[in-house]
Amino acid sequence: MTSPTSHPMITLVVAEDHHVVRAGICALLNQEPNFTILCEVADGAQVQKATQQHQPTLLLLDAHMPNHNVLRTTKSLVEAMPGLKIVILSAYRRQEYVVGLLDVGAVGYVLKDDPPADLIQAIYSVAQGGRWLSPRVLDVLLQSAQRDATKDAQPLTARECETLILMASGYRNAQIAQSLTVTEQTVKNYVGRIMDKLGVETRVEAVLWAIKHQLVALDE
Numbered sequence: 418m419t420s421p422t423s424h425p426m427i428t429l430v431v432a433e434d435h436h437v438v439r440a441g442i443c444a445l446l447n448q449e450p451n452f453t454i455l456c457e458v459a460d461g462a463q464v465q466k467a468t469q470q471h472q473p474t475l476l477l478l479d480a481h482m483p484n485h486n487v488l489r490t491t492k493s494l495v496e497a498m499p500g501l502k503i504v505i506l507s508a509y510r511r512q513e514y515v516v517g518l519l520d521v522g523a524v525g526y527v528l529k530d531d532p533p534a535d536l537i538q539a540i541y542s543v544a545q546g547g548r549w550l551s552p553r554v555l556d557v558l559l560q561s562a563q564r565d566a567t568k569d570a571q572p573l574t575a576r577e578c579e580t581l582i583l584m585a586s587g588y589r590n591a592q593i594a595q596s597l598t599v600t601e602q603t604v605k606n607y608v609g610r611i612m613d614k615l616g617v618e619t620r621v622e623a624v625l626w627a628i629k630h631q632l633v634a635l636d637e
Contacts, residue, residue, distance in 0.1 A: 427451055427544045430468050432458040433479040433506065438529075442477070442506075445533050452540070461485030468494055468501070474544055480507035480518070488521055495522030499589075502543045506536075510554045519621045524587060525549040548587060558625050571614040580607040585624040 429446065431454055433439040439457060446452045455471040458464050461482035468476050476494065480487050491503055504525030505518050515526055525543045527536050528551045539549035550558070573581065576597070583593045590608070594601040612618065615626050 425451070425544075426453055427475060427540060428453045428455050428471075428473040429475050429477055429540070430454075430456045430458060430471055430473045431477045432461070432464045432467075432482060433477075434459050434461070434482045442536075445536065446540075449537060461490070464490055465494060469497060472498070473501070475502040475504060475540060477504050477506055477540070478523075480505050480509065480514075488517055491518060491523050492521035504539055504543055504549070510551070510557050512557055515550075515554055515558060516619065516621045520619050526554050527551055528553060546587065555628075573611060573614060577607055577611050577614070580604065581611055581623060581627050584608070584620055585627050
C-alpha cells in the first residue's frame with residue numbers, strides 16, 4: 418500500500434534482533450517511496466541511544482529484544498522525545514501486555530504474523546497522528562473491556578466527553594488543557610472522574626471504553 422507522493426517523508430529506526438526478520442521488514446519498508454530507514458538496531462541496549470541520535474519520525478520496536486525492558490524503553494523515549502511515534506512489533510497479544518505498552522506511550526501495536534500491508538498502514542496512520550492496533554489485538558482488548566451489566570458506567574458530562582475524546586486522540590494532559598482552555602490540574606481532575614465513572618484504572622482502558630461505545634474511532 419503506497420501513500421500519495423505528496424505525503425511527507427517518514428523516517429524510521431527499525432529495532433529487531435533477528436537478522437532475517439529485520440532484513441525482511443527493511444526490504445518491505447524500502448518499497449515505500451515515503452519511507453527512509455535511518456538506522457537498524459539489533460541489540461536492545463542500543464535502542465534508546467540510536468533513536469535519540471537519529472531523531473526519526475517513528476521507531477518500529479520489537480517487543481522482545483534482549484538487553485532491554487520494552488516498557489521502560491518506551492516510557493523513557495516518549496518522555497525524552499515527545500514527538501516520537503512508537504509502533505510495537507510483537508508475537509503476543511495478551512491484554513495486560515498490550516495495555517501496558519499503550520499506557521506508557523506506544524501508539525501502534527502490530528503482530529508479527531499480520532499481513533505486510535497492515536504494517537505499512539500502521540506506519541502511515543501513526544505518522545499522521547492516529548493510532549493503530551492489529552485487528553486481533555483490538556478484539557482481545559475490547560473483549561477485556563466488557564463489564565458486568567450490574568456495573569454500568571455513570572454518565573459523563575459534556576466536558577468529560579470532550580476530555581475522553583482528546584485522550585483517545587493521543588493528547589497528553591498539557592495538550593488537553595490548552596485545547597479546552599483550562600489548567601492542567603483541571604484536566605487531571607476530569608481524567609480522574611472519567612476513570613472513576615467508567616470503573617477503569619488506566620487511560621488506555623478509558624480509551625477502549627470510548628471505542629467500544631463508539632464515542633470515538635480508533636484512527637481519530
